Amino acid sequence: MPMKIAKATFATLTILFLVAPLIAILPLAFTSSVILTYPIPSWSLRWFEELFFADAWRRAIVNSLIIGTGTTLLATVLGTAASLGLRNRLILFRGTVRTLFLLPMVVPAVVLGVGMQVLLARFGLTNSYLGVIIAHTVVAVPFVVVSVTGALAGIDERVELAAQSLGASPPTVFRRITLPLAMPGVLSGAVLAFATSLDEVVLTLFVAGPNQRTLARQMFSSIRENISPAIAAAAFLFIVATVAIGLVVVLSRSMLAKSR
Amino acid sequence: MAEFIRFDRITKFYGPLCVVENLDLSIDKGEFVSLLGPSGSGKTTLLMMLAGFEQPTSGNILLDGTAINAVPTHRRDMGVVFQSYALFPHMSVGDNIAFPLQMRGIAKAEIGARVKRALDMVQLSALVDRRPSQLSGGQQQRVALARALVFEPRVVLMDEPLGALDKQLREQMQLDIRDLHRRLGLTIVFVTHDQSEALTMSDRVAVFNKGKIEQIGTPRQVYDEPATRFVAEFIGETNLVEGVVEAVQGAEATVRLASGAQIVSAVSGTVASGQPVFLSIRPERVDLSETRGDARNVLETEVTDSVYQGDHLRVQLQNATHPLIAKLGRRSREFPPGTRVFAAFSAGDCRVIAP
């Protein structure tokens, strides 16, 4: 019996440790005071107003959306195509190529940032949206590859052979069988790519100019230099955005499944 | 019956491994041919090449006189049924079956009618809107069959389609497929490793071993007149006894066994005097009696074991030099172990096989 209680206590405490910080920060987004402490004197939306109306924050949000969308598109296209190509077992050095595709997840972002800054300068891509999108894509694409490869692995190859035997040409097989069956993986990958771009600070520090400051970058500076509840409001936005996108994906997946 | 499918000197290598070796096979229109053999004997590979999923290393595949090596799978117009069913998981049963019709640009109304007919044929009309994941194995198999037949293909290929089903369902499906074959007059190429399945369903059976066909013939031919030792042992059960040919008289030969006994046997092919051969004697053709009797061939044996198997009695015997098995009908006597009995069989019940 005491073992059970000990286990339950430990599990509960750990769950609290994992989840409480995230929950604790959210109400502070609605505080009316300028300092980030509890108890909250009164509720107010002023910090959200600041986020949407203060120049620095507003531009940061817009930049994040632009860069996030660009990264998602580029990473999803590149990653999905590459995952489809990786299915072919006859490709030389298939394992090495796949490891290369996953390496950006492992290499520390600072190291990559140092190299990228010099490279982008050489191409004249510093201080540009394209440069930041490229940098974010490099670290986002492994997530797409993992997600899509996983979905593709779950497709029984015989199903594609069957479609061919029933008269479907290779492009038709891709369109009506492979892609629909891989779509959940593609969508998950896209969401992960967006989340990665949204959250990416270190690379952005190296490659973004003052006009491409993302929300994450802005939050980072804000915490370091000028702490205010605007950070909590931004954090709230972050969480809401990620949850919303996740919900959209889950809902669209179940809707797709039902409509067939 | 006209020749419809022809394999002409087909060879297939996977790297250094030869899977099919210089194989010739001819299948008539409307025929049900089984490709029978153990795993790795090349039968599935041959089927895959016919479907277009694999290419032969050399040799030609002809359909109705034309070589189809270069024709891609989706234009070969063959229905394929896989062992794992390969139903489209994201489509309903009805959509699965409609798929090949959509590929051929058939009008929607017509598609609906033909899907309905196909489902009626396999008795699954009520399940048209279900997903494959909601069906049992047997139901999925029948949907796969309906899907492969709905577009009235010229040839139907089946790759061990009943392997994943339990015994009773399998036997029922065997009869159903045979029935469909008769009714629709389809040309069917059927791969299996189960010899009783091949014997039940086929017009002809091709027995595969290590990439070659050892014998092709009607079920009766491959069972009663096995041409090689492999065929004799793979199909049904047999007693194989070694001996040397003493004399040949027309369609019969006299063979001397190691124990000195002489057996007169029917012969497949030609053998010469002095040639070492095998004798294949089917257990169910052996009669046991305590008296010698006047059969052509009689061997003195002793009963070592006797097991009741429900529909027959399996008796293990020991002759002076070799063991034998006899299968007796349920009405026969049970001989307790140790009894001395005479095993008798006629010349036609026995077959000489060159090793």
Add this chain to the structure above:
Amino acid sequence: MSAASSRTGRSLLLLAPLLVFLVGFFVWPLFSMMSQAVSDPAVLRLLPRSAEVLRDWDRASPPTIPMQAALMEDLRAVDDDQALGDMVRRLNSARSGFRTLMGKTTSALADTDNPPADLVSIDKRWEKPEFWLAIADALSPYTDRNLLAALDLGRNAAGSIEHLPPDQSVNRVILVRTFWIAALVTFACACIGYPYAIIAASLSGWKRDLMLGAVLLPLWTSLLVRTAAWFILLQEQGLINDLLRGIGLIDAPLALIFNRTGVIIAMTHVLLPFMVLPIYSVLITIPKNLMPAAASLGAHPLRAFLRVLLPLSLRGVASGSLLVFISAIGYYITPALIGGPGDQMISSIIAFYATGSANWGMAGALGVVLLVATLLLYSVYARLSSDEPGRR
């Protein structure tokens, strides 16, 4: 045959864009960083003629006329003051005295009224081989100075490797600190994560979903948000201190931020999922009836754990630990925001060298050290996770 090769062609076509993209924007930057770590063009750029002439010098005899003439010509041709400054600094760090020597030489050469005949006439030091040696060594476009400095090593006048003086030896301290913090975090994650994973794997239904959800939720939220949350919570007037004072455990607020404790707490929170998930995924492959079987054979629960569950789950613990450690050594944001000056990890130093003082050589060198460590650990991790359980 042709169908298979056209399939392969199609597959290669699909792979190509990402491959090219990553080679260009991932592999190339890494190489460029590595080459920066070893490149040293400060002197070569400005003294091309001297480079040519010095190639034939035997490094022992006194400087010849052609050598002096080449150097004078090169120095006269210099018009970029900053590049000159870089070169002088570079030479001076190899041999002190260059600053004054160069200053004297360049102003003498700039004097058009009274052009000097040769260098020795400007200053006697040009007679000695030592200064020429320093120039000759600095002319190589490659150097190991940065890489050695990254490990607090340097070459002395004789050319052999030795430790740098303490006031220049900060890198090794930081490297050790980085690995130490990462080790502490890994240990904390293992202590909390392993039991947590065991409990989660032994439950089912909503309880297991709850435990897994609690682990996945932080993964889904942004790292920045999580770090910001801890930043707020760990303050002196933050929630944690208020809570602890409220329930009477402490009187004065604990210093939880801008110090090692805060960094460890925050990083453990962030990295815990990376420990729990690998262990959990290994645990669920263990048949559920093993522990009851051990019990039926007479094993006390603790012994059953030690001899059955622990060995079987060790692979997961090793994977998780490697994953956490590899992530921790590369961390930048969390230590930067939550740590004090004594908690800065190697990534901060790299960032400082790159963006702060534009010392790309050092940034690259430290980057190489971090990269090599990461790749080595990752190859161990990859081998560990590809050893499937059935293959013994």
